[in-house]
Amino acid sequence: MATPADLPDSVYLEIFSYLSVRDRIRSSRVCRRWKRLVDDRRLWRHVDLTLYTMRPKVLWHLLRRYMASRLHSLRMGGYLLSGSQAPQLSPALLRALGQKCPNLTRLCLHVANLTMVPITSLPCTLRTLELHSCEISMAWLLREQDPTVLPQLECIVLDRVPAFRDEHLQGLTRFQALRSLVLGGTYRVTETGLESSLQELNYLQRLEVLGCTLSADSTLRSVSRHLRGVRKIRLTVGGLSAPGLAALERMPVLESLCLQGPLVTPEMPSPEEIVSSCLTMPKLRVLEVQGLGWEGQEAERVLCNGLPHCSVIVRPCPKVSMDWWM
Template sequence: MATPADLPDSVLLEIFSYLPVRDRIRTSRVCHRWKRLVDDRWLWRHVDLTLYTVRGRTRGRLRARAGGLPWGPGLEPEQPPAMRPKVLWHLLRRYMGSRLQSLRMGGYLFSGSQAPQLSPALLRALGHKCPNLQRLCLHVADLSQVPLSSLPRTLTTLELHSCEVSMAWFLREPGAGALPCLRSLVLDRVPAFRDEHLRGLSRFPGLRALVLGGTYRVTETGLASSLQELGHLRRLEVLGCTLSADSTLRAVGLHLRGVHQVRLTVGGLSAAGLVALERMPALESLCLQGPLVTPEMPTPAQIVATCLTMPRLRVLELRGLGWEGREAERVLSAGLPHCTVIVRACPKETMDWWM
């Protein structure tokens, strides 16, 4: 029978990638070979340091995976305790460094008044010591005292989930040179975000993807006026907001004619609103997501007729519309032979756009 010592390095590395960070570090003390493997750059490219609740008891989950990011609705933090900055500093100095490409962490907002916070010094060190860091995802973190200039300048993707941030981040004037490489921004339940901050996103000229989730202070007028200055966007998702689907599609069709991907909640969607899609000749992927289905919701046949006006459309996804039966999918697939048609039930988490 084979023993761990008989396994090739590639197999051991795959096994180690499933270990929590704490256990992996302990594993490095077993022998010189395992220490060498734990130090392998492959293990530290994508690090997940989020914390969550398991079986009614809160504990930390410190997982780093190299074969993709295992992030999704089932791993959302629920008032967890935060990892101590001392531990973060140790991981930063000893293991991550230039190896790190993406980092996910959080739990700094609901841990109590004495909870450790993400400091500007720690985030600046992250930028200095991790020159290859491209993606940063922060959950339930208080960043209200953190200037945007503290974030690593190499970031191409920034995700903020249930965070408190300084709204100066999204105004045009201060810190105009911050995040020069930013291409994708996710704002999920950032409570103070509103119209003037949406307009301020024009300060990021490289921005190509924008996700607005639960940003209930953004108005239809604000979205329409902001998209005039964000015509370079290629992906837009508007989920769980107070905006109607019709008004969103009209604004997108008027100002984002080059958009490639659109995903939105279908509340307030009608056949008249679908006409706006005809002004999006470059659209390649369209996702309409429930569960806010109204009586005015277009029929499958009406959706087919509209999609036929978009020559580049290749993916049509309908989620949570109550059309999981074969008939709706048959109509859509038969009418759109050039498209991949996906009809799914409503997911447990309707805001799972990061999947």
């Protein structure tokens, strides 16, 4: 009869990949074989540390012992809600990530106090930077900073970053490799700030504006004026009307459009008006409607029948953080 010891290494690696970092390291103490398998570089390509409040000493150990050149993607929690005596992410630790992890391309920071951490500390290899419920200083992301910072940055997610404002948005224009921008709950960004920034960010291919104070109509008008090469748009429908949606008509390369509730107003376009606008978009292949109360009703039938060339998705509003989008 076969025993667990007879299982091939590939099966063990698959099992270990579902374990948390803490349980994975504990497993390495079982036997020499498991220690060797836990050390496999494939288990350390994508690491999630957001489940723990780790002391800096432990983070340094993980960095030296397990991650290093193996690491491609890292999720890391801060200690913003843990009191003033809690350890904080330091410039030294983030600089070490850049020095010891040359293949790190995605960094997601959650609930972190970055007010004393300069953006120059971040690894220059990053292609994706996500900030979720983080505090940043006014000096972050300003246009006057060193233009060589984050030269490969392609995507930035700003989810509930209260200090982020028009000046920071304008500062994003120095990232020439930037193609995806996600703004979630950035209530200090104004319609004027978005308009002036998109004039220079005309190379964006993906824009998401969710849960902000910006009117959907004004956002779409800015998009139609400046982002003619945008391929994906996702926005909250607060302030959306049929004339505002019509601003997207004949967008030449738009492939995916998502309209997300729950801020539905009486001016919200009807399903027939949405179909009419979408039919003018030659490349549109995905229409997603979330949280508008239309799932399982007549509206879904109208959208599906009116847009046979599109994949139409109608579902409730997501109940999770903005991590879903990646």
